[in-house]
Amino acid sequence: MGLLxxxxxxxxxxxxxxxxxxxxxxxxxxxxxFFRLLPTLVLMLALVSIVLYLIPEEKLSEYMxxxxxxxxxxxxxxxxxxxxxxxxxxxxxxxILIKSGVAYSVIAVFITTLMMTGxxxxxxxxxxxxxxxxxxxxxxxLAAALLIGLIMGFFL
Amino acid sequence: xxxxxxxxxxxxxxxxxxxxxxFDFASGEQIGLNFWMFFKEMIxxxxxxxxxxxxxxxxxxxxxxxxxxxxxxxWKGTGLVILLATLQAGPLYSAFPFAYILWxxxxxxxxxxxxxxxxxxxxxxxxxxxxxxxxxxxxxxRTLITMPVFILIGYLMEWYLKDKDFEVKQP
Numbered sequence: 001m002g003l004l005x006x007x008x009x010x011x012x013x014x015x016x017x018x019x020x021x022x023x024x025x026x027x028x029x030x031x032x033x034f035f036r037l038l039p040t041l042v043l044m045l046a047l048v049s050i051v052l053y054l055i056p057e058e059k060l061s062e063y064m065x066x067x068x069x070x071x072x073x074x075x076x077x078x079x080x081x082x083x084x085x086x087x088x089x090x091x092x093x094x095x096i097l098i099k100s101g102v103a104y105s106v107i108a109v110f111i112t113t114l115m116m117t118g119x120x121x122x123x124x125x126x127x128x129x130x131x132x133x134x135x136x137x138x139x140x141x142l143a144a145a146l147l148i149g150l151i152m153g154f155f156l
Numbered sequence: 157x158x159x160x161x162x163x164x165x166x167x168x169x170x171x172x173x174x175x176x177x178x179f180d181f182a183s184g185e186q187i188g189l190n191f192w193m194f195f196k197e198m199i200x201x202x203x204x205x206x207x208x209x210x211x212x213x214x215x216x217x218x219x220x221x222x223x224x225x226x227x228x229x230x231w232k233g234t235g236l237v238i239l240l241a242t243l244q245a246g247p248l249y250s251a252f253p254f255a256y257i258l259w260x261x262x263x264x265x266x267x268x269x270x271x272x273x274x275x276x277x278x279x280x281x282x283x284x285x286x287x288x289x290x291x292x293x294x295x296x297x298r299t300l301i302t303m304p305v306f307i308l309i310g311y312l313m314e315w316y317l318k319d320k321d322f323e324v325k326q327p
Binding site: 005008011015025029031034036037041043044045050052053084091094098104112118121124125128129133137140144147156 | 188
């Protein structure tokens, strides 16, 4: 975060020195895009906060820890696709799950769906790629995550 | 009319959260806290990213990078977008605006989706976290298995979209 602010600041300063006009145009363009996306972003974060309230973290580990085999896989894929947990929370959680006996392949499915698919971010994704392509990308990624988990299961 | 519709749900949500605080409705307050946590993270991070994207757009001419990442760029282009993605940080939704700008600068459909795949699964800042909590073996294996899979997804999306007039829209 700090790094990004410094980097952005430096870019703006260098850009200002070279050409004030162009800098203004670029910053305006970026800001405009951000403000046009803002309502969709707020909607997405609202959905995320409601889902996170309905499925708290402790419940998450309980369900995935209890279900091994197919049930565990499906739970992991489902939670991973719906949830939007930042990495710095997700990885410690996975560490705990491993210690409580969840299989590595289930963790791989959870991590991969968590990262590659986002059903709650669909409204946002659709603004860029359209609904049809966004839905296809998410479904293909979900299938890919299951495949990755399956292969991981062979090795670990 | 379409613009008004866009604002209705967010506004209703915020009003409901406000009412929850007023009347001490616990579930609503908790959802409000969750929302604030995510909103804080986003509002600090995304505007900076959009400014960078705006600057990138005005300073980098399409001709300069098109030949490196376009349809004709082959494996070099794919390698380039993967490298670019692994060096970034942030949640998946912050990759969409960058995917748009790559597309605008002439990136091929395949490379746009490979970029998204690499961004979501093998960012280096995130890998360090993963190795710390799940071990080097897990992380290495997952990376090696995931990479061909998302490259395949890139080819699949390109094949599916090749005569469908697909474009990445400016939001």
